[in-house]
Amino acid sequence: MAGTDHPFPENAENDPRERELAERGRELVATAVADTSAPLALRERLERQRERAHPPARRRWLGLAGSFVAVAAAAVAALVINLGGASSPSVLATVELAAPGPTLPAPKHDMKNEALLQTSIEGLPFPDWNQRFQWKAVGLRADEIEGRHSKTVYYDSPKGTRAAYTILGGSRIEPPQGARKVPVRGQTYYVTNLDGNRVVVWYRDGHTCVMSAPAKVSEEKLLDLAAWDDGGNVPF
């Protein structure tokens, strides 16, 4: 591991002051490194850059706006999911809504409840997965679709894989046709694939939640995230 294989050169013990400074310096750098991550705008620019250079591989770059739009659009014919009537948006539309990526900074951690972020829709808060899963909230967007409000929080895994978690305001909409039902702790989750992305739909307090992530994120992991209630601290 970095910084641990030979912490001091052989003659370091001759000067305790230098040794103390070196240790202090190591700690300072470690703290700065832990506090710093690449800005979202840079990540998005790099992704566009990479897609321009290697378009055939675009679907393998996950969680990124352009890919989501393309994938979702290509899957329209295969996925007929708007079953909620004329005034209800579809799950697909909800996924598409999240495609352009975040427009706002990540919501802050809720100091009163470690399991939550400081953002909600119609009183229903988003979970904070950082402490439990090391999936960090990295951005937010708010939209309106067919007269309903929606909010999407974007989470990045430790490896930089992104998941978009949208909660739709108003009453619940139907799950996608053909989606597989997976019961987890008494709740039903609907899992389907949109080409290269995995989508999970479930309900919290009468609201529809839609999470989409690259297919390389396992179904188990997505369900683990979606179903996490931290012993009741995340309201369902």
Next chain:
Amino acid sequence: MSADHATPADRSASYAGAHVTSDARVLDPAGLGDHVDRLYRAAWALCGSREDAEDLVQDTFARVLAKPRLLRNDDDLGYLLRVLRNTFVSRHRASTRRPATTAMPEQFEAVDHSVASRPEAAVSAREVFTHISALPEVFRDALVAVDVVGLSYAEAARALGTREATITSRLYRARAQVARGMEPHREGVM
């Protein structure tokens, strides 16, 4: 097989065009996203400025993506660090040939959303990276490779073309200099 359904190995082979020997492989562009955070920190530590760091990472990606990259003994990160450092040196040389421009005052730096929820962390990280960037080149490179990017001593030695013992010694001195550089400020605010 279509490119969309190709495995990373398939893509690597097609990027290489031909003749990828068993001890060599082609850098998979799809994996670059995994290294953005580390490269950004390294770039900040080299440049001492967030804005320049963003430009440097973009230039590095542009270089890497311009053509297939054959890796022989490097891990991805060690290779990317070398490209980042070479790009930094090239940019630095080019900038010294251009007329000087007025730097943006530090207090007008754009908000760094990655630490925006903890302003004290932003200040501290900025100070640390500024001090790293001001180190003598060989000390700075060792510290960036090991403490900022996270390479092992052996990987850092390979990436920087030197011996492990040299990395150890430079790293030790670099850390001490960073701490020494931070001291006056810290004493002033205590």
